[in-house]
Amino acid sequence: MSAEVAAGELFDGTSARRHAVQVAAAGAELLLAGPEVPEERIEPARLAFIDAPPGALVYGHADRPGWRLRLFTPLPPDVAALLPAAARFGGWIDRLGLGRAALLAGLASAAVVALVISLPSWLGPLVPMGVEREIGDGLLGDLRQHSCSTPDSEAALTALAAELDPDRPPVKVQLVRMGLVNAAAVPGGRVLLFDGLVQQAKSPDELAGVIGHEIGHVRKRHVMQAMLREFGLSLVLRGSQTQLAGTLGQVAEMRYSRGAEAEADTFARARMAAVDVSPADSGAFFERMAAKDPAPRSGPLSWFASHPDPELRAGEFRAAVQPGRHYRPALSEAQFGAIRQACHDDKRKDEGLKW
Amino acid sequence: MSDHDQVSAFTFEGTWREYAPIAFTNLLLTIVTLGIYRFWATARSRRYLWSRTRFIDDYLEWAGTGGELFKGALIAVVVIILPLYGLNILAQHLILAGHAGLGGLIGFAVAMLFYVLIGVALFRALRYRLARTYWRGIRGGSDNPGLTYGWSYVWKHFVGLFALGLMMPWAMVSLWNERWNAMSFGPYEFSARGRVDGLMGRYIMCYLAPFVGIGMLGLAMIPAVMAGNGRMAPAAAFTVVLGAFGVYFFVGLVVMAYYAKYFRQMVEGMSLDTLEFGFSARTMDWIKLYLGDVALVVVTLGVGAIFINYRHWKFYVTHMHAYGHVDVDALTQSATAAPSQGEGLLDAFDMGAF
Numbered sequence A: 001m002s003a004e005v006a007a008g009e010l011f012d013g014t015s016a017r018r019h020a021v022q023v024a025a026a027g028a029e030l031l032l033a034g035p036e037v038p039e040e041r042i043e044p045a046r047l048a049f050i051d052a053p054p055g056a057l058v059y060g061h062a063d064r065p066g067w068r069l070r071l072f073t074p075l076p077p078d079v080a081a082l083l084p085a086a087a088r089f090g091g092w093i094d095r096l097g098l099g100r101a102a103l104l105a106g107l108a109s110a111a112v113v114a115l116v117i118s119l120p121s122w123l124g125p126l127v128p129m130g131v132e133r134e135i136g137d138g139l140l141g142d143l144r145q146h147s148c149s150t151p152d153s154e155a156a157l158t159a160l161a162a163e164l165d166p167d168r169p170p171v172k173v174q175l176v177r178m179g180l181v182n183a184a185a186v187p188g189g190r191v192l193l194f195d196g197l198v199q200q201a202k203s204p205d206e207l208a209g210v211i212g213h214e215i216g217h218v219r220k221r222h223v224m225q226a227m228l229r230e231f232g233l234s235l236v237l238r239g240s241q242t243q244l245a246g247t248l249g250q251v252a253e254m255r256y257s258r259g260a261e262a263e264a265d266t267f268a269r270a271r272m273a274a275v276d277v278s279p280a281d282s283g284a285f286f287e288r289m290a291a292k293d294p295a296p297r298s299g300p301l302s303w304f305a306s307h308p309d310p311e312l313r314a315g316e317f318r319a320a321v322q323p324g325r326h327y328r329p330a331l332s333e334a335q336f337g338a339i340r341q342a343c344h345d346d347k348r349k350d351e352g353l354k355w
Numbered sequence B: 001m002s003d004h005d006q007v008s009a010f011t012f013e014g015t016w017r018e019y020a021p022i023a024f025t026n027l028l029l030t031i032v033t034l035g036i037y038r039f040w041a042t043a044r045s046r047r048y049l050w051s052r053t054r055f056i057d058d059y060l061e062w063a064g065t066g067g068e069l070f071k072g073a074l075i076a077v078v079v080i081i082l083p084l085y086g087l088n089i090l091a092q093h094l095i096l097a098g099h100a101g102l103g104g105l106i107g108f109a110v111a112m113l114f115y116v117l118i119g120v121a122l123f124r125a126l127r128y129r130l131a132r133t134y135w136r137g138i139r140g141g142s143d144n145p146g147l148t149y150g151w152s153y154v155w156k157h158f159v160g161l162f163a164l165g166l167m168m169p170w171a172m173v174s175l176w177n178e179r180w181n182a183m184s185f186g187p188y189e190f191s192a193r194g195r196v197d198g199l200m201g202r203y204i205m206c207y208l209a210p211f212v213g214i215g216m217l218g219l220a221m222i223p224a225v226m227a228g229n230g231r232m233a234p235a236a237a238f239t240v241v242l243g244a245f246g247v248y249f250f251v252g253l254v255v256m257a258y259y260a261k262y263f264r265q266m267v268e269g270m271s272l273d274t275l276e277f278g279f280s281a282r283t284m285d286w287i288k289l290y291l292g293d294v295a296l297v298v299v300t301l302g303v304g305a306i307f308i309n310y311r312h313w314k315f316y317v318t319h320m321h322a323y324g325h326v327d328v329d330a331l332t333q334s335a336t337a338a339p340s341q342g343e344g345l346l347d348a349f350d351m352g353a354f
């Protein structure tokens, strides 16, 4: 029998001369011959697919730089069977097929993105509280010159915090001379209570709800998580307190995830229930907030808002009220009064924090 | 065998229909791998473009791989970019901490080093591309590591700033020649003897173009403003916007006229053994190339950008000419070292080779 022969051209890699060749299958090897080249047997495993230009297939040789064998298609089946497979996209993509490879790569990439995005959430709690405290002190200092403090107000706030959160070391609640109706958990296990919110509060129970919520952020390590998310490592590396007001502004505006807010709310309600403080007034407080700012955080869009829907929160707090249970006020009238009067009575020379 | 006096030795035989599946799958794979596939995409795209480029009677071959480009980029980032970045941060810290002298010195050294490395990167990209380009089994290359070129890149550009920047054409020509004179293909070294003569006129035009353009715009605005009694009518405002675009286009035109002549003159100054080279693109061809790019990208809402490589390669190949003959027996294999990794530095700086 006479085997079929593939016609082609050979460049030997030593000169640019083109040699006409014929290739035939000889058992497991390829037999290469031509008028200008010595006949030789080539092990197919030494060949590497290079390209498939129109009407041809091009192969290189593992040990011979520049050696190129160009075979004209169609090839006899027995020769084709010995040649290495054509590569299109490279490596594993060819093995899997484009569709499956693209899908797998897409899934892997989505996983990587998800991991990077969720990195702060699981990295945050791993940062020791001591490190967070150092970062917080470095960023904000002790804030004493901006806070309002009288012996009575200090005692009242310390008592309220200790009751809501018996954990050690205690969370320090500081009253800040600012009109903002807000409170913030800041790095280092501290809660800032702005005087604006205190003046707005109608009862000590409202303060308890807000402080409980912020202590929740501290204890659940949301602060470190949010810091990592918003500033990345730059905050940790920056260290020193350069512009306090700017930094404090950024920290106070730090956004927590919806899940974190719900977690802090749950923490607050549980702690209030444990010490017989009613969540009813906190519900009313959130309702008032909702009335002031009704439009943007309602309906299905509220899922995307960085803060929880106040109406929803109000409902949750009101629903937590246990009918028939005997509640007591979170603070005595005198204690509440001392806190409300602190910024008025504290006569230290400070006109408040400039943002 | 010899091929005598081929007038258009270079032809491009690719079609965008053949290229489209490559471009689109490259785009898809690059997206799903968060950009990592782009090295393999580059190799795949070049393999196609080279394989459809005929020189005399045979095709070019791109032998570079995505893996080596990836490795090169990785090395560039770890060995060069990160240390430079670190030094730069150190310099800033020193300046903030009051050591302005030391910090400034380090900062200056980093900036200089960065500039040198841009030169080295450009040199190495050309070297890499030649070493990975085969024709009839023969490749090009260079044994020069390009460090000297890196320094030349800095000092020649510095000298180029002399005389209000009028030495810049000299710097560009001199750098082109230095770069190409270090390259070879097969056993032959490239000879680049590009000249500055004849470039100065167009270069001075580039210099004056912005002033002339803005001046003309100002003159054109006077009647419009006067008609509006000192205030601008909406029609006049529209004229101004149109005029600003006009100035921009005019300046681009003049710069293109300089670059077209520069490129033509540089290629015409090159030879390889008995081969002489020529480049036939005139200013209008370059303008059409770039306007075509813009139109392609705008009309396809950006997707057309994946065809820009193709358009540019086709442009270079169809306007490139070679005259003379090639003795295929004398064109033996290059003795230069084969590269082990790709144009990493260049990828990191995101630059082209020419």
Ligand SMILES: [Zn+2]
Residues within 6 Å of the ligand: A213, A217, A256, A261, A264
């Ligand atoms: Zn919160």
